[in-house]
Amino acid sequence: MESELDQVLDLVGHGGYNVVILLVSSTIHLAATLDLLSFCVTAPAASCDLQLGMAEISLLTSIPFAGYVSALPWGYYADMHGRRRAILVSASVGSILGIMTSFASSFTMMLVLKFLGCTFSTACITLTITYLGECTCSKYRTKYMFILNCFNLGSDLVCYALAYFILRMEFNVDIPWLAISYRPWRLFTLSMSLMLGAGAVMMFFLHESPKFLANKGDVDQALHVLKTAYGVKEGTEELVTNSLLFADKKLDSTKTTFWNSVVQQTVPIFQPPLLIHTVQLFFLLSVCCSTNNVFFMWFPTMVNSFFNSIASDDSSFCDRITSNITTTIENNVVCDSTISNATIFSGMAFSTFFTIVNYGTSLISNYRKSVLIITLTIAGLSTVIVDLIYQPIISILLFILIQLAGVSGGNVCSYFNDVYPTTYRGLGTSLGSMTARISSMIGVYIVGSTIVDHCRITFFAWSIFVFVGVAAAWSLPAEKKKLNPSTDPS
Template structure:
C-alpha cells in the first residue's frame, strides 16, 4: 500500500512538472506542440500553388512568344528580349521583396504581390505590340517573384521542425512542374482557330492571348486562398508580437488536432536569440544591413542554386533575414540564367559539342560542391 501510494505521488509529481514545463516554451517547442495536420497540409498546397503560379508567369512567356511571332511580327532579337523579361523582373524585385517579407510579413507579401502580379499578367494578354507586352511582363514578374521569399518562409516557419524539410522539398517540386502545367494548358488552347478584332485596343484576339490570360488566373486564385491562413508565428515573434503569435499557434493547434484552442499546452512564448525584435531603421539602412549580413562564404555557395537549397535558408539564418536570403539566392540564380541563355545560344552556334561538355562539367561540379553543404539538424525528440 505504501509503495503504491508513493508510486502514485511520484507519477502525479512527474505529470505536474511536465505540465509546468509546457506552460512556457520557445517558438520551436510551440510549433512542435501544434502537431502536423490539416492546417499544415493546406498551407503546403497553397504555398506549392503559389510557387507554381509564379513559375507559370515566368516560364509560360516562352510558349506565348512562340505562338505570337507572326501576330506581333517579332524578329529573333525581339523574341529573345521578350522571353527574357520575366528573368529581369525577378532580379529587379528580389531585394525589395526580401525586405518587405522580413519587415512586413510573409503572408502580406504573398497576397499583395500575387494580386498585383495577376493584374499586369492579365493585361499583357491585351498588349497591342511587343514593347507593351515586355513592360507588362516585366512588372508582373517583378511582383510574382515575391513568392521566392514569401512561400518558402511562410511554410517553413509554420511547420514543426521534424516535418519542415520534407514540406519545403515537396513545395519545391511544384515549382519544377510549372512548365509542364503550362504545356497542359497550351496544348488545347493554342490549336484553337478563333480570331476576334477588338476595335478600341486595335488588336486581334487570338488563342495565344487567351493562354496568357489563363496563366495569370492562378495568381488571383492563390491570393484569395491565402486569406484562409495566418501569418508566420516566427515572424510575429521576431517583431515582438508574442501574444499575436500565440493566438496563431492556438488556431493552428485547433485545426490540426480538432481540440479547443484553450487546450494548447503552452501559455507563454519565450523569445530566444534567433527571434529577437528587429529595430525600425530607415529603408535604405535596413536594406543594407539585411543584405550585408548574408554575404558569408554556405551563402555565396548556396546562391549558385535554388529550389531545394531553400530548405537550408530556414535553418541557417535567423527569422528576420530569411526572406532576404531566399530572394538574393534567386536573384543571383536568375541573373546567371539570363546570362547563360544568351551564352548558350552563342556557344551552340560556334561549337555545339563543346557546349554540352561544358554543361556536363558544371553539373559534376555542383555534385562535388553538394558534399560540403552543412549537415541537416536532427529533429527535436
C-alpha cells in the same frame, strides 16, 4: 531565438492547416512559375498579331527572368511587413498586370507590361518557400519543400496541357476600341494570370507566419494564430506560451531609421557566421537552377535537330545537333499561332518524368544531402559522357539526365530555412533565387553562343561547373545535424 521558435512549431505539431498552407503555397508557386515560363509558348504564338521577328520573340521570352531584379526590395518588404502581406501584394498586382498583358496591342506594350508584371509575380516563387518553411514543423519541412518543388517542375506539364487545349482553338474576336483581335494566345496568357489571382484570393484566408509574428515581438498574435489555426494540443499550451515569451525577451526592440534597417537586414547575410553559408547555398542553387533552365530552354531546339540530323548514324550527340543548328537569324517569321502536337506531347512527357522523379526524392527527404550529391553527380557525369556515346537513344537519355540537377532545387531551398534566422530568411532566399536566375540567363547566352562551334567543349566546361557544385554539397552538414550558424544574429 530561432531554436525556441522551431520548438514552438514542433510542440504544436502537424495538422490539416499545414496541408492547406501547402496547397495554397503550391498553387501560387505554380502560377508564378507559369507566368515566368509560359512566354516561351506565348511569344511565338503572338508573332502574327504583334508582327514579331526572332529578335523580339527572344526578348519577350527572356524578359520574365529580369523580374528577379526586384528580389532585394521584396525580400526586405517580407522581412519587415510579413510574408503573407508580401505574397498578397505581389500575387494580386502580378495577376492584374498579367491580365493587362493579354490585351497588349504592340510589342513594346507587351514587353513593358510583362517586365513590370514579373517584378511582382516572380517574388511569389521565393516568398512561398519562406512562408511554407516557417509555417511547418521541422519533421515535415524538408518533405514540403520537395513537394513545392514538384509544382515548380510540374509547371511545364501544366503549361503544355493548357496550350494543347487553348492554342488549338480557332477564334478571332475583333475589339476595335483596344485595336486588337482576341485570339487563342491571348486567352492562354489570361488563364495564367487568373491562376495567380486565384492563389492570392486563397492566401487572403490564411494567417501570417507565427514565427514572423513572434520574431517581430507580437507574441499575443502569434499565440492566437497557433491556437485558432494550428490547434495547440491540450497540455502543451503553457509550454508554447513560455517558449514564445522567452523568444520575445531576446528581441532587440531598438528603433532604427529606414536605411539603417535596410543595412541591418542585408549586411548580416554577407558577414560571418552567415557568409560561408550564403556563398555555398547561392552557388548550389545557381548550379541546380541554371543546369536545369539552360538545357531546358535549348531542349526543343537540340532534340528536334538531333532527330532531324543529316549526320551519319554513328555520329556523336554534338555532330547530330550542330548539323542542323545555325546561328543565322531568319528575317521572315511564319505567322502561325498554333503549336504542334509533337512539341506539346514531348514537353508534357519530359515534365511528367521529372515531376515523378522529384516526388520520389521527397519520400527520402531525410537524406537531402545524399540526394543532392547523387543528382548532381549524375548530371555532371551525363554532361561529360553525352558526346562520347555514339548510340542515339543512350545519348539523348544522357542529355535528359543533365537536367536532373533541377530536381535538387527544392532540396537546396530547404537549407535556407535552416541557415538563416527568421529576421533575414525572406531576403536571403530572395537574393539566392535572384542569383540563380541571373546565372541561368548568362548560361543560356553562353551555350547559345558556343554550342555550334565548340559543342563538346561547352558540355565539358559545364560539367566542371556541376562537379564544383558536388564539392560544395559535400561540405554541407550531415542530415542529422542542424545547419544553424554558431552565432544567431536574431
